[in-house]
Amino acid sequence: MQRISSWTDLVAAFGLFRYGTAAGGVPPTPVKAEWLNMVQEELANFILAYLPELDADDNTQLLKAIQAFGALYPLKATTLAGYGILDAYTKPETDWLLSQKAFSAITLAGYGIGDAYTKVAVDALLAAKQELIDNLAVTKQNKNTAAFGDTASWTLDSATGAMDQFGVFYMGAGPDIQAINFPVAFPTACRSVVLTNYEDWGIPENNIVRVLHWDRYSVSILNSGGNTTTAYSWIAKGN
Template sequence: MQRISSWTDLVTILGLFRYGTAAGGVAPTPLKAEWLNMIQEELANFILAYLPELDANDNTQLFKAIQVFGASFPLKATTVAGYGILDAYTKLETYSKPETYSQPQADWLLSKKANNAISLAGYGILDAYTKTAIDALLAAINASLLAKQAAIDDLGAAKQDKNTALMAATGWHLDKATGFLEQWGSGSCGADSVSAAINFPTPFAEVYNCFGNKVTPNAEDGDGNAAGARAISPTQYQLFNDTDKYSATIHWRAIGKAPGY
């Protein structure tokens, strides 16, 4: 058994499925055939270990297999009148011959046996014991799943609450639920030149795109007013201006993935 993260990197930091964001360029976790086949074979193998064959028309086979498992490998019984249920059942059967004991003893034992049978909601003691063990197992599994889901929900809520931004002329916005990082700013670049390396307001782990435009085009220029921005590393960018007669003010924007995602 493995998580989906064994087949794809498009997962959360805990190796879980994630939603994608089209605007942020974050792809959702794909449903891999290998992972689905693993789940199918895990379930099929457990069922076939306790039932003769798979039945496409029976959607209770997993439950039936767990019942057989519980009957084959019972947990330690809880007590009935001071005995484990199996021991109590044996003793009650032994005591079913009143002539072996005094009448008060026999009456009490037979009464306990009858009351136990009634209180077990129509099941024989052995059947009720198996059902109790299975119910306890299923309850434990369900509680574990609920606890894990609550932890995931808490983590998601905490991440969502910690979205941060520097809202300024040169600034950035980080969505901590996905790790999507957007940055922007402006700068000047001389005629027909490239600027020195400039630090992004905050580092990227990976830059998806970086581009820019001149604020105001010039009326005449042999190079067609070409200007923009490009990332040269996850931490720095450059402005460029191909205009051969005029300097340019360039607004730039970059998007990518923040460190730690």
């Protein structure tokens, strides 16, 4: 098989056919008899490899030849015969040949082999090892995890699932509602939130701050009075 570029230089890059342009003076790629004959014979030879003869009245011969080719090679054979392999013994043949050796023995003991495990022994050892692994998986203690930041941090007890999240926020002066987003969403629920006021010494602020509500992701804080911006620390507990 060859590209048209084997018979003419009037081609596009990589030996492809091209259109000509009269304005640009670029001639098109000529259709050479040599190239057409090559394509014809390539197709004809493939068809004749699987069909007895060419038939001008049958435009499905290439399809039939491809189907005949595919029928000779199953998608997935499961036997030596399925792949047409003739120079190998099957399992039954091999077992029979081995059974004729050493007094027809087909076991390790039959050959007097004492330094190897049988299949039954290996399976038992593997089962015992798997049981140990399964028991460890049930009783093992996962590592506790945590992350610490300048304004918010969290710790997680992997054994119990208890999670503490804590940090600092600044509540603006006057009536205000502020949401604090937890660093990590509680897997199940937030159970409680506690606030502590960082009030400046000797400067009463008269802020009235309380927790409105919380969910797994955040807590909303209300300042219903006061006239200064105040820092608060918060602790949220949950699991």
